[in-house]
Amino acid sequence: MYKQYREKMSSEESQDSVALLKLRFTDTPYVFVVFGASGDLAKKKIYPTLWWLYKDGLLPPTTKFVGYARSKITIADIKSKAWQYMKIEDEDKEKAEAFFKVNYYVAGSYDKEADFANLNKEISRICGDSHRLFYLALPPTVFAPVTTCIKNTCMTKGNFWTRVIVEKPFGRDLESSNKLSVHLAGLFSEQQIYRIDHYLGKEMVQNLMVLRFGNRIFGPTWNRDNIASIMISFKEPFGTQGRGGYFDNFGIIRDVMQNHLMQILSLVAMEKPPSTNAEDIRNEKVKVLKSVAPVALDDVVLGQYVGDPQGEGDAKEGYLDDPTVPKGSTTATYSLAALYVKNERWDGVPFLLRCGKALNERKAEVRVQFRDVAGDIFKPGECQRNELVLRVQPGEAVYMKMMTKKPGMGFSCEETELDLTYGNRYQNVKMPDAYERLILDVFQGFQINFVRSDELTEAWRIFTPLLNKIEKEKIKPIPYKYGSRGPEKADEMCAKCNFKYTGTYKWTTPKL
Numbered sequence: 001m002y003k004q005y006r007e008k009m010s011s012e013e014s015q016d017s018v019a020l021l022k023l024r025f026t027d028t029p030y031v032f033v034v035f036g037a038s039g040d041l042a043k044k045k046i047y048p049t050l051w052w053l054y055k056d057g058l059l060p061p062t063t064k065f066v067g068y069a070r071s072k073i074t075i076a077d078i079k080s081k082a083w084q085y086m087k088i089e090d091e092d093k094e095k096a097e098a099f100f101k102v103n104y105y106v107a108g109s110y111d112k113e114a115d116f117a118n119l120n121k122e123i124s125r126i127c128g129d130s131h132r133l134f135y136l137a138l139p140p141t142v143f144a145p146v147t148t149c150i151k152n153t154c155m156t157k158g159n160f161w162t163r164v165i166v167e168k169p170f171g172r173d174l175e176s177s178n179k180l181s182v183h184l185a186g187l188f189s190e191q192q193i194y195r196i197d198h199y200l201g202k203e204m205v206q207n208l209m210v211l212r213f214g215n216r217i218f219g220p221t222w223n224r225d226n227i228a229s230i231m232i233s234f235k236e237p238f239g240t241q242g243r244g245g246y247f248d249n250f251g252i253i254r255d256v257m258q259n260h261l262m263q264i265l266s267l268v269a270m271e272k273p274p275s276t277n278a279e280d281i282r283n284e285k286v287k288v289l290k291s292v293a294p295v296a297l298d299d300v301v302l303g304q305y306v307g308d309p310q311g312e313g314d315a316k317e318g319y320l321d322d323p324t325v326p327k328g329s330t331t332a333t334y335s336l337a338a339l340y341v342k343n344e345r346w347d348g349v350p351f352l353l354r355c356g357k358a359l360n361e362r363k364a365e366v367r368v369q370f371r372d373v374a375g376d377i378f379k380p381g382e383c384q385r386n387e388l389v390l391r392v393q394p395g396e397a398v399y400m401k402m403m404t405k406k407p408g409m410g411f412s413c414e415e416t417e418l419d420l421t422y423g424n425r426y427q428n429v430k431m432p433d434a435y436e437r438l439i440l441d442v443f444q445g446f447q448i449n450f451v452r453s454d455e456l457t458e459a460w461r462i463f464t465p466l467l468n469k470i471e472k473e474k475i476k477p478i479p480y481k482y483g484s485r486g487p488e489k490a491d492e493m494c495a496k497c498n499f500k501y502t503g504t505y506k507w508t509t510p511k512l
Contacts, residue, residue: 028160029130030063030443031123035146036137037067037078037105041167046137047082049435054099055092058440064127067105068119075103110138111145116153123154132156133442135165140172144183151187163442165194168259169250170451173467174460181453194442195451199260201434201441203422204392206449208267208366209281211390211398218388221370223345228385229499230268231367232261234355239305239314239333239482245324251331256355258463262289263451265351268366269341278447282455289458291343295466302470303334303487304477305358315482319358332470332477333357336490338497339462350497354490358482364392369499382413384502396422396431 034046053059067078079100088096106122108115123132134150136143147164156162166184171177184193199205212218221227234256240247247255266285273280306318319325319333334356341351368388376383387401399419406414422431441449469475478487485491494501 027062028060029127030060030133031066031127031130032063032133032135033066033068033119033123033154034135034137035068035110038069038071038073039137041137042067043078043081044085045435046135047078048086049433049439051082051086051088051096051099052433052436053440055095058436059443062127062130063102064130065103066119066123066126067103068108070107070109072107073105075100075105078103078105110142111149113149113153116149120154129158129160130156131160132162133165134162135167135439137167140169140180143180147184147187161192161445162188163192163194163445164188165196165439165442167196169254170195170259170456171460172250172254174457174464177456177460181456185453190453191445191447193453194438194447195453195456196438197259197263197451198434198438199392200263200449200451201437202392203431204366204390204396204398205264205267206437207398208264208390209276212268213272224347224349226370227349228369228371229350229352229494229497231352231354231365231369231494231499232264232268233363233365233367234261235359235361235363236357237359237362237483239317239319239358240322240325241314242322242324244319244322245326247333248325248329248331252333252335252355252357253337253463253467257335257337257353258459259451261353261355262459262462264366265339265353266455268368269346269351271345276448281448282452286452286454286458288341288343289455289462291341291346292339292458292462293342294462294464295337295339297466297469297475299338299493300466301334301336301487301490301493302332302475302477303356303480303490304331305333305356305482306479308482311482315358318479318482330474330476334359334477334480334486334490336486336493337466338493350499352494352497352499354486356486360483360485362394366390366392378413384415385500 032050034042036042037047050059050065054063067075086096104122104126106119108118123130132154134154136146138146143166150162150164154162164184171180212222263285266288269288270281270284271287273284304319307316307321309316319331320327320329325331336352336354339351339353340346341349366389370386370388372385373383383403384401386403389397389399389401391397391399397420399417399421401415401417403413404416406412422429438449441447478489480487491501
């Protein structure tokens with residue numbers, strides 16, 4: 001697998017190739033520390049991801065793994081919890097056992113330097129001087145004490161580096177986010193901090209850069225003169241599934257819109273950077289965010305799902321039926337927001353961000369809807385708008401909705417598509433998990449796909465006034481039925497924002 005990975009890298013990416021080759025063959029020790037090793041994120045994502053990278057030979061062979069949490073558990077306990085998520089084939093079981101032999105565990109608190117000194121002692125015992133990566137798979141309430149203890153007791157010395165990976169949420173508003181950023185900046189340089197948003201590791205999100213700046217046909221049309229509106233969607237067909245108490249502390253805007261969808265918006269709207277250097281790309285993303293005004297409540301639709309009496313299973317229960325949700329909660333489980341990028345390219349074009357739970361399908365996509373054909377010569381209503389669609393999940397695809405002559409003796413128009421479905425075009429190519437890409441990026445020191453502090457500040461600037469108003473005035477969300485498309489008012493707002501939904505297009509699933 002590693003050999004195939006190397007062979008696919010182009011000669012133009014010599015810096016990346018050299019970095020990866022040096023990483024692969026170096027004798028320098030590396031240690032990857034997982035804080036929160038006993039938690040759900042660790043067992044479902046972090047340990048499986050580390051195993052996949054280890055199995056495919058993409059990590060330095062000298063890498064050791066250390067779990068840290070308050071629980072008095074062992075590596076055997078972590079193994080038993082994570083095993084079902086690691087997708088281990090029979091022929092890989094022996095290698096999986098070898099993987100856990102280079103795993104260690106230390107129990108300790110998250111706020112006592114003596115416990116972190118013990119962790120540091122164990123790291124030194126295992127591999128001596130080494131490069132160190134610390135993954136904070138932890139609730140944000142303990143970010144400050146944990147990072148302070150890392151700085152005071154666990155930093156590397158000499159020519160070895162330390163890198164800290166921080167999971168979202170990065171605060172809950174502009175004030176708390178800035179407080180966390182100031183705290184981290186007082187401990188580490190920006191080059192040592194990796195704020196992970198796993199959506200930036202997804203194949204189609206990364207493909208946005210190549211589609212936009214590697215194809216001549218999109219350049220002249222990627223502007224306000226040709227594009228009517230852009231919809232960025234994240235839809236889930238299930239509710240909170242008993243985790244409503246946790247979700248209620250954040251809501252759908254903080255959980256999805258302010259981070260995942262805003263990151264995608266910045267990639268869709270940014271100008272061409274001077275290079276693919278991380279700072280050049282992140283500079284352009286920040287310029288976009290600075291051009292977006294704070295969201296107004298009038299440009300937002302909020303919804304909360306209710307049970308469907310005719311539904312089955314969980315569909316019968318609404319958000320407020322979840323016993324972990326506070327009684328009478330007004331937390332939104334659906335939101336549609338219209339944002340505007342006030343610059344020469346995008347002035348007046350609505351960017352519609354839509355996300356929600358308990359909807360009619362699972363889907364994440366970017367839908368670029370072009371303007372109507374000027375001087376249309378065909379029958380009224382026969383020609384529909386062109387759309388460029390990037391489906392992030394499920395089933396990665398890029399397709400262009402376009403008009404063509406309906407086959408046969410007549411001369412009528414029909415909607416069809418130019419289709420690049422990845423499962424069809426790239427049948428034998430393994431699509432890496434987003435966490436695989438991102439953790440490997442941290443090993444290599446590539447920060448392109450991580451969130452910089454000023455990006456974070458601008459994103460919270462856009463949403464904090466709205467969030468404060470919603471919470472202060474206890475804005476009541478519109479009920480929508482479990483399994484529906486969301487509140488009807490959202491469709492009205494889309495139409496108002498020049499996004500046309502006709503329902504006439506029928507997607508034909510490719511035969512693989």
